[in-house]
Amino acid sequence: MPAKTQLLDIIAIQADIARLGLDLSGTMSLVVERTLPLIGADGAAIELADGEEMVYRAVAGLAEKQLGLRLRLGESLSGLCVRTGEILYCRDAEDDPRVDREACRKMGLRSMIVVPLRHKGENVGVLKAMSRVPDQFDDADVRALRLLSDVVAAALYFAAKYNADALFYKATHDAMTGLANRAFYIERLRNALALHRRDKRPASVLMIDMDGLKHLNDSFGHRVGDAAIKEMARRLAACARESDTVARLGGDEFGMIFSPVDQPMNGALLVHRIEDEIAQPLSFEGHTYPLRASIGLAEYPADGLDVDSLLETADRRMYRVKRLHHGGVEHGGVSERAQ
Known part of the structure; x- marks a missing residue:
């Protein structure tokens, strides 16, 4: 059996999941974050199978930069776990022939536990715990992760029981607004960049932060704040085409990907059009x-x-605009080059 403290932690995690209701994305994020202290892991991920690929749908710690990443199902320990339905333990990635050694080295990963997630009798993904240290985990850790995977599997079942397509939708969309969530946003951005590297066409990435949401919540209540978030989502979606992506990244933060865009793209006009809609x-x-x-x-x-540099640039420019707004200055989120 897992250690007593681990059992108590799993019970606490289960209670927190119950409070999240049918928010599968939130559940997966909570589970990977809590996996780290549960078994002393440096990183954790939930990967779901999508055709012949494994997709990182929730990440924490060492795996944080892998959100939205797609890997071939037949070329990873996670894919082997899905195919066999067995719990797999890699004691050292440097001498385990089942793993992608170069990918492990890139992440700094030496040992990992991979546990299957089952939904309606099928293995649909894995819960993975990782460490920078060889042979980090023991049998109690493996059993604790097995129990935690059962909790995730139950969440998968209840989130998807009314609709065959609900599992994918719940894993990739924000429960409140119906927009793409952070994981799906980053996945779409990765895919857009891969496409544009081939055809050389530009794309635009926007980071959008609502002004004054805390004031609305504090002064008028969370029902007004929630209505403002939903209306913001609706207005941003109205500015997008079928090929674009609109996401709620969390709280009062949104993101948009315009892909493809015409050359040359006038960033100022794009931003002002969205500001007018809002x-x-x-x-x-x-x-x-x-x-x-x-x-x-x-x-x-x-x-x-690459994904990281574009998001960091858009985020930095967004915060610069927010500071100007707080200073009472109206300003569009135009790129630095265009100013």
């Missing part, structure tokens, strides 16, 4: 409330060639 006051239950957002723009390939 600017109308929110009408809710007979009252009106102001809506505004700070927007940062990064353009591929001019501002970066």
Whole structure:
């Protein structure tokens, strides 16, 4: 059996999952975060199978930069776990022929436990715990992760029991707004960059932060704040085409990917069009409330060639705009090059 403290931790995790309801994305994020202290892991991930690929849908610690990453199912320990349905333990990635050694070295990963996640009798993914240290885990850790995987599997069942497609949808979309979630946003950005490296067409990445949500919540209550988040989501979606991606990244933060875009792309016009769409006051239950957002723009390939650099640039520009807003200055989230 797992250690007594581990059992108590798993019970606490289960209680927290119950409070999340049918929010599968939130459940997976909670589980990977809590896996780290549960068994002393340096990283954790939930990977779900999608056709012949494994997709990182929730990550923590050592695996944090892998969110949205796709790997061939037949070329990883996680894929082997899904195919066999067995719990797999890699004591040292340096001498285990089942793992992708180069990928492990890139992450700094030496040992890992991989446990299957079952849904309706099928292995649909894995819960993986990782360590930078060889042979980090013991039998109690393996059993604890097995129990935790059962908790995740139950969440998969209850989130998807009414609809055959609900499992994928719940794993990739925000429960409140119906927009893509952070994992799916980053996955779509990876895919867009891979496409544009071939055809050389540009793309635009936006980070958007609502202004004044805390004031709405504190002054008028969370029902008004939730209505503002939903309305912001609706207005951002109205600015997007079928080929674009709109996501709620968490709290009051949103993201957009415009892909493809025409060359040359006028970033200022794009940002101002979105600002105009947002600017109308929110009408809710007979009252009106102001809506505004700070927007940062990064353009591929001019501002970066990879996911991290584009998101960091857009995020930095968004916070610069937010500081200007707080200082009472109206400003669009135009790229630094265009100013």
